[in-house]
Amino acid sequence: MRTDLCDRLGIEHPMVAFTPSEHVAAAVSRAGGLGVLGCVRFNDAAELDAVLDWMDRNTGDRPYGVDVVMPSTVPTEGSDVDLAAMVPQQHRDFVRRTLDRLGVPELPAGQETGDAVLGWLHSVARSHVDVALRHPVALIANALGSPPPDVIGRAHERGVQVAALAGKAEHARRHVEQGVDLVVAQGHEAGGHTGEIATMVLVPEIVDAVGDRAPVLAAGGIGSGRQIAAALALGASGAWMGSYWLATREYAQTTGGSAMQRALVAAGSDDTVRTRIYTGKPARLLKTRWTEAWSEPDAPEPLPMPLQNILVSEAHQRISAAEDPEVVSMPVGQVVGRMNAVRGVEELMGELLREADDTLARLGRLR
Amino acid sequence: MRTDLCDRLGIEHPMVAFTPSEHVAAAVSRAGGLGVLGCVRFNDAAELDAVLDWMDRNTGDRPYGVDVVMPSTVPTEGSDVDLAAMVPQQHRDFVRRTLDRLGVPELPAGQETGDAVLGWLHSVARSHVDVALRHPVALIANALGSPPPDVIGRAHERGVQVAALAGKAEHARRHVEQGVDLVVAQGHEAGGHTGEIATMVLVPEIVDAVGDRAPVLAAGGIGSGRQIAAALALGASGAWMGSYWLATREYAQTTGGSAMQRALVAAGSDDTVRTRIYTGKPARLLKTRWTEAWSEPDAPEPLPMPLQNILVSEAHQRISAAEDPEVVSMPVGQVVGRMNAVRGVEELMGELLREADDTLARLGRLR
Structure with missing residues (x-):
């Protein structure tokens, strides 16, 4: 199962994992997907730098990315x-x-x-970008849409692709016009910041809006190979999964x-x-x-x-x-219903890929 | 593109259209799908009877169904x-x-x-069933879940399949245990009554819960062949579409x-x-x-x-x-974003089928 996304990012499988855990991100990259490390938890840029040093040693020379939370315009902010x-x-x-x-x-x-957490602040997010660009990252993703033009420019100078999340087609259009390379179409059912439009509706809408100019990743609700195949059916070039990795042994190693x-x-x-x-x-x-x-x-x-x-x-x-399971504050998507045991990343990747492949084979027999 | 649903309902394409318009329902059945007439608007059973007489003459001897709104237990109700x-x-x-x-x-x-509208009342919905069972319907669907056991029994005696909508896996399990033959997994993005869980998440969850006992139809957000293919990828045996038919010439004929x-x-x-x-x-x-x-x-x-x-x-x-477009009271799903012109049912069916087939072919090339 290969798409244009694989060539573009130098990965084996069209699967991107967003995660605040370097252990998850590295394991996904080692397994042939793209691990994308969420930076918002790093108030201190030096701490992020050290973690990316660790990533450089632990991804088996496979590509990885980072995710920042940066508004496209600089807001007024204080200390x-x-x-x-x-x-x-x-x-x-x-x-x-x-x-x-x-x-x-x-x-x-x-x-x-x-x-x-100060990663929501523009200045802090910008420090994340500065640090990331000193590492061999393949992708900088921005959870708040297009990053500022100079950030896109600096990324492109270094051959780093820029991805932006979009919850509406008009956002995706704006991102691509501002130079974003990949659009993550994130549906209502996703964990964390999310809009009103569900993945099933949003993905083909964004593909129709920008698919001829930028590959689209489907996000929101995905935690099985059938759903990865469905994302491809909708016109996406791959799947962006976040919540699914929270119930892994690697996630527990970090947090x-x-x-x-x-x-x-x-x-x-x-x-x-x-x-x-x-x-x-x-x-x-x-x-x-x-x-x-x-x-x-x-x-x-x-x-x-x-x-x-x-x-x-x-x-x-x-x-x-x-440590009370009844009082937890945790972003997670509706895919939580599929997360029924704490397992290893490599095992989950293998299962997702096998089911996706089986699904494509099953669909082939319907014609 | 054929699934088990086609054999079960005697239809050519695994597509079911829910609609309050007999003109839409008949056109969908003639085009090889299953038109399912929503009965809730008929306060008078004799009026429904006359419309089903019309259906009997206008579906080209293809199967059709009806949809009622009936709680599984009889509530207290008044005049x-x-x-x-x-x-x-x-x-x-x-x-x-x-x-x-x-x-x-x-x-x-x-x-x-x-x-x-009194179709929400149990007694009125029951009169709809009584009328429908005097016609050669292939399916009785219930928007509120399992119909009462005697209704399921009477349908089965006449060889009529029973479908029930479900917004959660536990509802689907209960429906099947009560004798329902087909489950419509309807996601959050659907028009009309709808739950919290999005189609992308709900369909595989319901397939996992009851798919070995009853075919599952995917509903909510579907208005393109890519989405029909995605529904099949998720494990559904077909697509249930409602909102999409509101922007048709046939719908305007009825209302x-x-x-x-x-x-x-x-x-x-x-x-x-x-x-x-x-x-x-x-x-x-x-x-x-x-x-x-x-x-x-x-x-x-x-x-x-x-x-x-x-x-x-x-x-x-x-x-x-x-007749003010800014003041309208109309159930419709998020698929409304794909409804950009008033067109004919036959044209839409052809387009949906072609795109679904193209999508299956495209997915086949990814392996």
Whole structure:
């Protein structure tokens, strides 16, 4: 199963894995797909640099990529302290009250509260790009659409392809006009930031809009070989999968988080919710007692990006430390219903490829 | 392109068209698919009988089916008058105020307000089944899941297959255990009543749950041959399409409604909204000034089924008579983005089949 995407990225199989885990990303690249490391968790560029050094040694000389969260125009932004001052007390009170009610302990005494995730800030995302371009990356993907023109230009100078996520055909058109090489058509059922239009509808719409100028990757809901084949049927050149890798042994190597993995393995496809509580923009999360609390009558409206993530930053650390599968804050797509055990990346890749190939063979017999 | 569905229903192509228009249903059956006539609009069983007589003469001796809206258990229900008394005045006031604000005229003097749609009532849906079973129907589909056991039994005695819509795998399992022959896996992006889980995720999940016992039809978002091929890739035995036929000349023959068709043709895939305002249960509608009015701060919560439809029944008639494309009340799926002209059913069927076949050929070359 080869498409134009394979030649373009120098990969064996038309499968791209987005993941915050370097262990997952490297394993996917080694297995013949393209591992794409999410950078948003790196507040410190030097830390990202060290992880990419690790990637350079652990992908078996196969290509890999990075994913940043960068608006195409530079917004007004302040320091961490300025932004924190913009979070209303009412919101802080709700978060504190909710964590108490859900039995989430304070962080252990002496354990410092870490910084909020700042990767959403333009300046921080730009530092990620600077670091990535010093490594032999094959792809820079941007979760917020087209990166600024100078970033696209610098990537192209180094022979690095640029991908951008799109939830509407008009976004995809704009991305391609601004020089983006690959469009990721991400449907409503995807984890994390996601739009209204479902993958089944969105992918052919974006292929019709830009497919003659840029390969389209299908994202949202994909976690089986049948779905990869369906993505190809819709006109995509490959599949972009994110959530599916959260229930892997390699993911646990990076983040720990066994309660989170237990919660994912137990969840069905109807156990997600699309909400603004994670970042301020609509994102699909695992439905847990934490997300449900934000639907209660006493819950405030989530704040805009980046304030909401600053608001919930300490809560995320407390929740993560508490290791309670019923109180988890985790972006995941509806594909969570297919994630029923913690397994290894290589095994999952093999299974996906075999099923995709079997599906193409089955479809061939229908003609 | 033949699947087990073709043999089972005696049709040439694995495509089922759900439509309230007998002209569309007959044209689809004549073109080798299965036309399934929606019965919910027939308050009077004799009227349905006459329309099915017409179907018997106009399908070219090809099979056709009917679709009813019948809960599997008999709910408490009253007469039209009893039910009308349960509609709060506050809701009536909001509807009247909104129609005035949107410039929707009163019905012309002397024109009587028709009855509300009563097809949602169990007794009325049962009368539809009684009538249908006097005709040579090949299929009875139920939009609300498994019909009651005696209905399934009577259908089977006459060699009529029973289909049921499902928005979750657990529903599909229950349907099959209760004797349903075919499951329609209807994703979030579908028009009308619809659940949370998107077609890309739902179809393989339902195939895995019941596919060894009942063929599964994919529904929700389908309006191209690529999507039909994708549905087959996901494991479906065929496609169930509803919204797509609303922008046809045959549909206009049944209902008129040129403003409605103009609105559909102009709409994009992001111009729908899932709301309870049509029937009291979540249903996807075209987003217009009418649906937007129900999101305003002064709008009441929609009433439960069947009261909400009784509440908006006169409004629907006024809206329909007003012929304003900006004020339309119409269930339609996200596939509305692909409906860009009013065309004939035969032409659309030919195009869908050609593209599906081309897609299967293209996929065959990827191996």
